[in-house]
Amino acid sequence: MINNLIEEIKKRAKAIRKEGDYIDPDTGLLHCGVCHEPKQQIVIPHNHRAFPAVRECRCEREQRQKEKEVLDRYDREQHQKELDKGIKAEAFKGFTFDRDDKRNITVSKLCCDYVRHFAEAEQISSGLLFYGDVGGGKSFYAGCIANALIKRGVPVLFTSLRDLVDNRQAAKYKGAELIGLQGYRLFVLDDIGAEKLNRTDLDTAFSVIDDIYNTKKPMIVTTNLTIAQIEKPDNLDIARIYTRIRERSPKSVFVDNSNYNRIKTAEEKRKRINTILNT
């Protein structure tokens, strides 16, 4: 019986033996020539005879761990690539908190807080509406939130009403929806009110906004319109679109541009003076 087992150990050891490996004289088991851990172990199943099973030595465990890390990283990168597709325009990918010049510290803080508390905001389907004059950085702030959430693995669609309408209409001709809205947890609609929508566009816009509304996910909206123009538009078709948008972006955030202009002017002055002094 014991002899059988020793023979079995030898036979199986041959199959897995690598250069440098050796049979340990005390146990008779194959050992790794590098880490000196056994590569075999005796297993005794219940009511069955003992047999030598393969065991991973330290080098093999480490090798497997390394391979797993490479695969995990690959999965993460693939996942990140998928998420990055949510931001359609290249320019918006550069809108990140580390590029914030903190010209409007209240808004910056609010945006960071929104990212931090996103899960709670998501539960109550509540996003933000950035309004204010042109040049204040409304899209920048919306982009910062989108990018920060994407970095945390949250699927965000950063788009415009015009693009949503175009995509849906193109999809209709192709007989397929181009974008699966269900996968997103936040919708960012940039520059609401700037788009020109004809009769057909308005119907499409309503249908796509209604679909987004029905996902119950928050919306973040930027607009040059006033709150009154958003909440009480003259056109009834636009009103039913904005009502849904407003319900998912209930918090108004005013973005002032007066500071921005001042800094911009100072920057321009510095550039000018540098040019003058260099010549």
Ligand SMILES: [Zn+2]
């Ligand atoms: Zn080893």
